[in-house]
Amino acid sequence: MAVTRRELIKSAAVGGGGLVVGGVIGKTVLGGGGAAGPAAQPTATGLPQDALAIAKQRNLNPGDIVAALKTYTPSGKLDTHYLFASGGHSGQVWVYGIPSMRILKVIPVFSHSSYQGWGYSDESLEILKRGQVNGKLTTWGDTHHPALSETKGDYDGQFLFINDKAGGRIAVIDLRDFMTKQIVKNPLIIDDHGGTFVTPNTEYVIESCQYSTPLGWSYAPLDEYKDKYRGAVTFWKFDRQKGRIDPAQSWSMELPPYFQDLADSGKLASDGWAFINSFNTEMATGGDAEGKPPMEVGASQRDMDYLHVINWKKAEQVVSEGMVDTVNGMRLIRMDMAVKHGLLYLIPEPKSPHGVDVAPKGDYIVVSGKLDPHVTVYSFKKIQDAIAKGSFDQDSYGLPIIRFDDAMEAQVQLGLGPLHTQFDNQGFGYTSLFLESAVARWSLGAPYRQDGWKLAGKVPIQYNVGHVAAVCGDTVNPLGAYLVSLNKWSLDRFAPTGPHHTVNLQLVDISRPEGMQVLYDVPTPDGEPHYAQIIPADRVKPVLVYPEVGWSAVTWSKDPNATAKGKERVVRNGSKVEVFMTAVRSHYTPDVVSVRQGDTVVWHITNIETARNASHGFALPGYNLGVVTDPGQTLTVTFQADTAGTYPFYCTEFCSALHLEMMGYFLVQA
């Protein structure tokens, strides 16, 4: 063995590999690789020769080999972390495994998914309908910022929240079955961006607006912008026991029409507070066709925009004392009330910021002005001191402005286009540099590090990074190890597939203090992830089949329409025909259903399987119906049998060797 390792090091060095690679291969594959099965057991002389031959043939350099060893997850082995990424305007949520970066699942949220029957079953339609604006069913979304539920500021692996920028909506995903359980539409605002962020014990899910409008979805002309247009932030109350947002217990705060952007919630030292960026304190309203500056210019005139600092614990009290207006059913703290009770402060921040991120101990707030080469770090203590001192400037709405110098702790020059920051367990911050296409590592000051507030290194990424996500990188206990760079452009990174390019997610090793290394590129073929979060896999404990046969995934209890084997039936009541059907490998019972044209058909399907993986589809072509039941699940489809004809229905999941035979006839007699 020793001879082999020496040989390997020698040959790696000869091949340009150097000692690092030789050492890694020697240790990982030869020294400690005993876990592999007999087929993978290296022969004493065979493997290193073969490995180098393969590396040579595939044109892999030593860095590639290290990356391969750090990411390759052998067949049958599981990933150690989940990455939950938004899907952008696909409207869904993507789940990846780390370090392999294998795509594990797409969770359908705001958009239909025929693969998972989302938007076709009564249950999923009911959830989607809750997100209607003025009665218009929205069938897509633009997901941006997922937030895992937290307990004491740490991911607890129970729920995932996600916002829809386009629809101003929030969805709740239950991680017991990775399924969307609720969608709420914000009654004040049309769209959002500063969501979702949770308070340290998931008391609230924070959602702030993006583009200002008159609150409550009403109309006002643009020349009344200053008086009638407003921003808002909503604190959605989360009922963990029910696993649902409780709109009746939720409340909002009116904000100036400054185009609020990303938000973060305070923690530990700053628990009870929330922070929101803004980027149009100019209150530009466009009009470039009429000779006014376009929005992008109009909104970039001032050197400073405002960081909004909100005392939500105190605001909660103000709400409970009823000092609110109610707009479109939502309790709203008006700005004058917010000023009177000291709930809302502004701090100047370098212009057009993107991210605001609270450091692990809650003591610092990091803001990146994307047109400024620094990250600006505010001290929560300094903010509190300034509030206590009470000497403020004022904006045109009478909101108190804390002076920049009173709140600022440090500015760290990182490079061009800083956007978003995550943290690790070694006292480093990681900030995406959009314009530079790089990720900067920088050291936090005391109490995190003694060499604080300094750039510590950069790694180029490909290309145009937006957010970054590190393991638990926005919690009170960041774990370091990996960072994923969510890049907007992929350009030449993948085999071309025509003019539309995928985004590129890059896994970066941040475990070594001496440098970062890009390990792997992964496309997201149907979506543009904005933000993502990474959680150790052992904190997520999904069920593998539903707890009981006849289970409702929505109510998480036995479905009243569950059908047991032998109790299948068709019940006619006037023109309403109710079908109680079971599905099991490889037949439906009943497999012939006859109705008359004009009947209302309510079709309950119970998958009576208890075996893992044994899902059954139910496709009814001609009626645009396609749903999927997982083992144990009961769901319902309701439709009008308005066209006569003969419609074979079938199982869309290749469930068994007799899958093709899993079909039946739906007969609609004229």
Next chain:
Amino acid sequence: MTRMSMVQRGVRAGATQEREVAVGVRGWLRRRRAVRVTLSVAALLLLASFPLSYWSLRLEAPQYPGGLPFTMHVTRLGGNVQEIDELNHYIGMKKLEDVATLERRLWPAGLVAVALLALVPAVVDGRWTWIFALGPLLYPVGFVVDLYWRLYTTGHSLDPHAALSSSVHAFTPRLLGSGMIAQFRTEAAFGPGYYFALVAAALVAVAFWLDSRSFARGRRA
């Protein structure tokens, strides 16, 4: 008075006092202690086998990592019965719960009866009482014979209309060891319950042998 002389006295008493049969405590006291204890242990082992598995079958195929277990207990069937039934329906085999319903209904009471039979020679004096010991002695044999018969008949009464009837023909699942059913490798074995019954039968035989020696000595005396 020694134990031996007590037994000898009992034998003599039995011989002389109009073949009076001592039942209960007196019968118990007349046997050698070794016989009493051995039979009691046998009876306890039989009762202890109640919750244990008597026979198990494991089906193995690539898509069932860890295999599909099946176990047979006195009062229930264990393992992944639903999934095995699900698979069996393809070849037209009866549901496992519907096989050997008569035996399974009688089994709990039968097992208690067999345990009591093992105690009869311990509490009733006289050589003839050993006829009852045939119950526990033959119990494990009966189990195997019945199991084999049920395996045979179940495997030979497949529904001819089942989906896979043309590719899976009548067969007898292996009672012990490895076999193949379609793509499944099967591994059958006796469970701890059966071994308890087996040891109980052996103990009954040992008790009989000990008692025979006593009788022989008694005659000699």
